[in-house]
Amino acid sequence: MHLTGQLLIGGESRKGTNGEIKGVNPATGEILEPAFGGATKADVDAAAALAHEAFAGYRALPYETRATFLESIAEHIEAIGDDLIVRTMAETGLPRPRLEGERGRTVGQLRLFAGVLRDGGFLEARIDPALPDRKPLPRPDLRLRNVPLGPVAVFGASNFPLAFSVAGGDTASALAAGCPVIVKAHPAHPGASELVGRAIQAAVAACGLHPGVFSMIHDSGYEVSQALVADPRVKAAGFTGSRRGGLALLAIAQGRPEPIPFYAEMSSINPVIMLPAALKARGPQIAPDFVAALTLGAGQFCTNPGLILAIEGPELDAFVEAAGKAVEAAPASVMLTPGICKAFAHGVAALTEAKEVTTVARGIPGPDGSHTGRAALFSVAAKDFLANPHLHEEVFGAASVVVRAADQAELEKVVAAVEGQLTIAIHMDEADHPIVAALLPTLEMKAGRILVNGFGTGVEVAPAMVHGGPFPATSDGRTTSVGTLAIARFLRPVSYQNLPEALLPAELKTENPLGIARRVDGKVKVG
Numbered sequence: 214m215h216l217t218g219q220l221l222i223g224g225e226s227r228k229g230t231n232g233e234i235k236g237v238n239p240a241t242g243e244i245l246e247p248a249f250g251g252a253t254k255a256d257v258d259a260a261a262a263l264a265h266e267a268f269a270g271y272r273a274l275p276y277e278t279r280a281t282f283l284e285s286i287a288e289h290i291e292a293i294g295d296d297l298i299v300r301t302m303a304e305t306g307l308p309r310p311r312l313e314g315e316r317g318r319t320v321g322q323l324r325l326f327a328g329v330l331r332d333g334g335f336l337e338a339r340i341d342p343a344l345p346d347r348k349p350l351p352r353p354d355l356r357l358r359n360v361p362l363g364p365v366a367v368f369g370a371s372n373f374p375l376a377f378s379v380a381g382g383d384t385a386s387a388l389a390a391g392c393p394v395i396v397k398a399h400p401a402h403p404g405a406s407e408l409v410g411r412a413i414q415a416a417v418a419a420c421g422l423h424p425g426v427f428s429m430i431h432d433s434g435y436e437v438s439q440a441l442v443a444d445p446r447v448k449a450a451g452f453t454g455s456r457r458g459g460l461a462l463l464a465i466a467q468g469r470p471e472p473i474p475f476y477a478e479m480s481s482i483n484p485v486i487m488l489p490a491a492l493k494a495r496g497p498q499i500a501p502d503f504v505a506a507l508t509l510g511a512g513q514f515c516t517n518p519g520l521i522l523a524i525e526g527p528e529l530d531a532f533v534e535a536a537g538k539a540v541e542a543a544p545a546s547v548m549l550t551p552g553i554c555k556a557f558a559h560g561v562a563a564l565t566e567a568k569e570v571t572t573v574a575r576g577i578p579g580p581d582g583s584h585t586g587r588a589a590l591f592s593v594a595a596k597d598f599l600a601n602p603h604l605h606e607e608v609f610g611a612a613s614v615v616v617r618a619a620d621q622a623e624l625e626k627v628v629a630a631v632e633g634q635l636t637i638a639i640h641m642d643e644a645d646h647p648i649v650a651a652l653l654p655t656l657e658m659k660a661g662r663i664l665v666n667g668f669g670t671g672v673e674v675a676p677a678m679v680h681g682g683p684f685p686a687t688s689d690g691r692t693t694s695v696g697t698l699a700i701a702r703f704l705r706p707v708s709y710q711n712l713p714e715a716l717l718p719a720e721l722k723t724e725n726p727l728g729i730a731r732r733v734d735g736k737v738k739v740g
């Protein structure tokens with residue numbers, strides 16, 4: 214493995230001159246070589262100019278060429294081999310099986326979007342043929358298809374260094390949509406970012422594309438990242454990270470002379486509603502599964518179950534007792550960065566010190582000075598949860614709060630009071646159906662995904678997946694960052710009225726040369 218620490222600007226690479234970033238092994242504290250040079254605003258300008266230049270040609274490519282390009286990226290990532298896993302383990306403290314799985318998900322995602330391109334459904338092609346004899350007015354010929362927005366900035370996430378990072382879902386969906394991508398690498402895994410970034414660069418060259426289709430920068434601070442979002446040639450951005458960072462960048466995206474869509478995934482505590490019949494039937498059996506989901510990846514999943522909502526009673530007591538025992542047996546886990554570990558410790562300390570909150574259990578402590586997170590389970594009465602909005606905030610890591618409601622009415626109030634979420638899980642049996650029926654309309658307003666008898670961790674990458682949700686889970690709850698629908702974030706519809714057949718794009722020509730499914734006169738017609 215040869216890492217250079219360089220920026221990847223179009224087909225070229227050069228060392229950034231604006232400060233430096235080094236990876237840190239959170240398991241050992243070892244500083245990892247090499248140093249990665251931070252980009253200057255001139256580097257952002259160069260990447261944006263190249264992306265802008267590449268856009269017209271890239272969006273006009275046959276969909277088959279774009280699909281082959283995505284597959285080529287997947288192949289180049291696989292060709293890195295074990296070096297990618299070894300470096301990512303060193304930079305993140307995440308274990309090998311997790312990263313091998315994540316690499317599989319990353320290349321699978323790219324290949325899934327190749328399929329989306331071949332299918333053509335993402336174009337949403339519609340034809341409303343002219344009705345010249347319609348009274349009182351004739352109808353014009355109207356044809357619609359989706360077109361790409363333009364260059365997209367992608368902020369890699371710290372907690373999924375492959376599947377939500379340089380070649381992650383945002384990049385795959387933007388490239389599939391026909392948008393050149395400029396990645397801002399996450400400073401917690403610069404080496405893994407370079408390896409994957411070079412794989413994309415190699416795929417761009419192998420497919421004979423304009424080099425501006427992909428660039429990747431490092432930033433030793435925030436200014437250059439902000440300049441990237443502010444650049445007039447950038448037309449949309451994807452982000453996964455903190456609420457603070459997401460909101461800061463959202464403000465820039467919205468405050469530009471030409472505001473752009475900014476898709477930030479930020480903060481979610483993923484309530485798990487434990488209903489009475491399910492608790493009675495199998496509360497203690499659900500407890501270990503809950504703690505397994507809570508401690509997965511040191512709790513550093515945006516889908517982590519940070520809240521248990523239930524009605525008081527002996528069944529809830531039995532669940533909490535079993536969950537407490539499982540938490541006490543949970544070993545401390547290395548967290549992604551010293552900063553994330555510190556933020557987790559602060560969040561847990563704040564809950565521990567809150568007078569309304571009871572500490573149910575703590576996990577096994579890690580060695581002194583290690584960047585490990587120790588699981589934590591808390592309990593609070595629903596009335597106190599309702600009165601203290603700070604208890605609703607995400608503590609990123611393996612911490613969860615059991616909220617004890619006096620009755621169904623109070624449970625409903627708690628559900629209505631939580632912020633927007635990526636997921637809400639319900640543990641239920643048939644006897645619980647009436648409560649679920651009463652809750653469902655509220656749940657739909659609160660979450661992007663409602664799931665039954667499970668936990669939100671382990672997102673399926675599939676056409677019907679929604680990994681999104683109302684604010685603050687994301688900045689735009691109308692979309693998803695996982696699954697094939699993610700491509701829609703980087704597209705917009707154009708309607709062509711009375712455009713002569715000879716000038717129509719192939720997707721909309723009457724004889725349907727691409728053989729794609731289209732909605733003709735309101736009815737779906739398969740190619």
Ligand SMILES: NC(=O)c1ccc[n+]([C@@H]2O[C@H](COP(=O)([O-])OP(=O)(O)OC[C@H]3O[C@@H](n4cnc5c(N)ncnc54)[C@H](O)[C@@H]3O)[C@@H](O)[C@H]2O)c1
Pocket residue numbers: 368369370371372397398399400432434435436438439453454455456457458459461462478479480481514515552553556557607609
């Ligand atoms: N809910 C989630 O999906 C999720 C995922 C990862 C992290 N987090 C949260 O984020 C915290 C820190 O983790 P992180 O480093 O991944 O997130 P972060 O928001 O600090 O950083 C994410 C990216 O945005 C950049 N950035 C941050 N603030 C910025 C600003 N003001 N201007 C320009 N760029 C900015 C960073 O350099 C990085 O590239 C965690 O403790 C956790 O609370 C949440």
Ligand SMILES: O=CCCC(=O)C(=O)O
Pocket residue numbers: 372373513514515516669670671672673
């Ligand atoms: O951390 C955010 C993504 C979570 C995820 O993809 C999963 O739970 O699988």
